[in-house]
Amino acid sequence: MYKVEDIHDLSKRLCKTVGLPYSPVAIRVYENDTELPSNVMRPYQDKGIHYGYCQAVSLVKTKGATIALSKEDHWCWKPLMAFGLVDVERNTDVYKIILRNCGIACPDRADYFFQNKFPMMSRNDNRIIVMGPLDKVEFIPDVILAYCDSSIQIRDMIAGIKRRTGKLVESEFDYMDSCVFSFMPTHFERKFHVTFPDPGETGRACCGENEVILSIPIENLEMLVEECEAKKRHAQGRTLKQDGTIKPDFPRPQFYNELFEKWGLMTGEVSWTEEQRGYKI
Known part of the structure; x- marks a missing residue:
């Protein structure tokens, strides 16, 4: 440690x-x-x-x-x-106040939430x-x-x-x-x-x-x-820049083109390669 x-x-x-x-x-x-x-x-x-x-x-x-x-x-x-x-014992006056104020309208659901979802230490x-x-x-x-x-x-x-x-x-x-x-x-x-x-x-x-x-x-x-x-x-070699405009047909990573080609779809300009990513998976 x-x-x-x-x-x-x-x-x-x-x-x-x-x-x-x-x-x-x-x-x-x-x-x-x-x-x-x-x-x-x-x-x-x-x-x-x-x-x-x-x-x-x-x-x-x-x-x-x-x-x-x-x-x-x-x-x-x-x-x-x-x-x-x-x-916080059940069926006490304290418990009734708790259930009224835990953000749940139905008393039965409030009780279920408090008993099953509210984490407490001993x-x-x-x-x-x-x-x-x-x-x-x-x-x-x-x-x-x-x-x-x-x-x-x-x-x-x-x-x-x-x-x-x-x-x-x-x-x-x-x-x-x-x-x-x-x-x-x-x-x-x-x-x-x-x-x-x-x-x-x-x-x-x-x-x-x-x-x-x-x-x-x-x-x-x-x-x-x-x-x-x-x-x-x-990320230093493959940053995405936001300039406030929506551009169609934007440059994409090379593997996008590889996938699109195998799927029979159009390819386009490459923004970065897997080698430029800096690590391999």
């Missing part, structure tokens, strides 16, 4: 290669406070204030803060449930979520959140994932609870995941309305960086 110095280097390389607007956010869950990094800020204990989970993420992104959220620090309800910090009142900027972090994270402000950034990372693993990035999308779904599927299933920031994150945490989150398992960070760097190198 990585050393923190390796993680700092990989973070900087990923930001430079993909063009990320912020250092990715590193997140690790501690079961108690006996091993917390020395540089963490604990909102209620240190300042007598509370943050929403998404607000803490934003402070990490934009200010480079390292923040530890224990049960007493939270000011939003979903992370308390997802991280196992409160009781109960532990002492659990603490620590988050910090990946390029300066003093701990080994479990999950990394890369916030993209361009579809091209997340597209390029997904391309690297597919090329190395042969798999597509699969995600289920909700309009709310980005705090939960940007972390839990990757934490539990060790897979990449795409999440849209929810209304609370854009409304309370200053998250840009065009931002999208790619969640990265820590064990796949180096692979992702290497593939993104390779893609950038290979």
Whole structure:
């Protein structure tokens, strides 16, 4: 596994290669406070204030803060449930309030969703979520959140994932609870995941309305960086330029012509060859 110095280097390389607007956010869950990094800020204990989970993420992104959220620090309800910090037993008054406010009109369907689709950790009142900027972090994270402000950034990372693993990035999308779904599927299933920031994150945490989150398992960070760097190198000789016009019969890669010829269709001008692509499949 990585050393923190390796993680700092990989973070900087990923930001430079993909063009990320912020250092990715590193997140690790501690079961108690006996091993917390020395540089963490604990909102209620240190300042007598509370943050929403998404607000803490934003402070990490934009200010480079390292923040530890224990049960007493939270000011939003979903992370308390997802991280196992409160009781959510079925057929209680608490549960009735939850079902009324999970965005599903039918009570039975709301119950099914919460029981089968809402990921939660086991109960532990002492659990603490620590988050910090990946390029300066003093701990080994479990999950990394890369916030993209361009579809091209997340597209390029997904391309690297597919090329190395042969798999597509699969995600289920909700309009709310980005705090939960940007972390839990990757934490539990060790897979990449795409999440849209929810209304609370854009409304309370200053998250840009065009931002999208790619969640990265820590064990796949180096692979992702290497593939993104390779893609950038290979693309230099075959760039596509957008000039605001739609042009028919545009120049195409040579293999297009090879396929079209075999299919009995017309060929045309070549833009690049497979040798110019820079790698062989």
